[in-house]
Amino acid sequence: MLIIHTSDWQIGMPARTMTEEARHRFRHDRVDAAERLLAEASSRGACCVIVAGDLFDDNTLSEDQIQRTLGVIARQQLPIVALPGNHDALEPHAILARDDLPDQLIVLDSWEPRTVVPGLEVVGAPWRSRIPGRNPAWDTVRALESYGPPPAGTVRVLVAHGQWERYDSVTTHSTLPADEIVAALDTGLIHYVALGDHHSYQIFVGGRVAFSGTHEVTAADERDPGWALAVTLEPSHPPAIERIRVGRWRILTLAETVTSADDVAAIAGRLRTLEDPARCVVRLHLDGTLPLAARLTLEQNLEAAAAALAGFELDVERVASLSDASIPADFHLRGAAATAFERLLDDPDPVSQAALRLLARLALEGNER
Structure with a gap:
């Protein structure tokens, strides 16, 4: 089973250091990059695309930017699974809580497992505010224990947004429960962890945990941005990850x-x-x-x-x-x-x-x- 893992599209980001004309082109190209990625996913026969947080840069974007992005998604044949992240959290009037979202867009608005296609369950850790008391993944992983393993022959993916490592030994609102996630992997509650928030590609736990990185660069300190991940999943085998070039900036x-x-x-x-x-x-x-x-x-x-x-x-x-x-x-x-x-x-x-x-x-x- 092939999924496409991406994150941090941040559609509509302001890019304040650019010229006015370049800012417009940059915002336009971020949507174009997403459309190229979705086309690549279809051509590869992927069963879905998972956006691990921050599809949108902000919940107050112009209607033109929102509609152009939703239009790209609506033209797709495969499901696009989106996790609300810190930039597009499920706050009042959130874009990902709108009533006019395309049918192809599946928003992970709870931590209950969702069957995206037969044989694939996805469970999310949605952000409900930009600065929560702690990363929502803590609650999702705890809930997984009550759900138990997925049915036989089914792959379950955890989708979360935050930082895997603790910086300066301080736990912040974005810190992910790394030990608990590894335990969930080891006990078969989940098979792969699709992460966003860190804008550079990074893998942990033998490839069972991965940051895809942003599909198009957002900042100078990102290490080799502009990629997405094609991930082949089987319940009894480690994930096989291939990087897909997407970005141009x-x-x-x-x-x-x-x-x-x-x-x-x-x-x-x-x-x-x-x-x-x-x-x-x-x-x-x-x-x-x-x-x-x-x-x-x-x-x-x-x-x-x-x-x-x-x-x-x-x-x-x-x-x-x-x-x-x-x-x-x-x-x-x-x-x-x-x-x-x-x-x-x-x-x-x-x-x-x-x-x-x-x-x-x-x-x-x-x-x-």
Whole structure:
């Protein structure tokens, strides 16, 4: 039996660091990625798709975003099983509690086992608020003990949302009951645990517990996002997991040291040649020391090189300039402008340094006319 395990679609996420046009494309592409995944699931003959939390980024999305997503789901022939997570919890007016959801969308709104197709039971741990007292999976696992094992020949999947490991040895509202889940696996109460919330692929317990990771990147600190899992399940065998590539976007964090104008030019060249720049966000952190002219025009040159990117964040706070206390020859400054430039050179105040860079930019733009 083949299922597709995915999570954290976060349809409608704001992507505030991108340009307005890129934000629109990013939100649109998250739905497109989900549609590609559903098409892949159908082509592989999967019996269902399980979204382990956070199908939507928020319960207050625009109706256009909601209807476009529900329309994609409604066009599918196979069931899509969705667990309410922390972003789309079953609060009042939750999207996943609407009356107009497609018949193909099965919402896990309780911890009772649900028969999705013959031979497959799914039991969920739905979030009912963004910050519950503890992870709902604690109650679901306890309830499983009263239900007992699934019928012979039936595979049972636990769908939960949260963090498997305890960070800094502190239990939070998102911490999953790892020991209790492993015990449920070992006693045959469940056969596979489909997890969401951690946006990078990760497996535990010999592949019986897995985070699928997000289908499309959401943040720079995610490790290899943009995948889903094709999971083959049999009651008497360990799960067989295959990763499916889905996402197209990238959010890159780069760190470079610059000591010359040539270094800056090389970085600019790499920015201009990034693959599919319209779906790429770059966060560039620089350190080092540059000649005065190169330092003063650093932002201008790199921002121009990054113009085609969906988003660009530049950190140059750790880049100093060689203090030669002279006006670069190619600036061609005279009179009051030259006097102001020389005064600003000696003033370390951030406002003065910003004014100095602006004056340098105006001088270079004047040379180009």
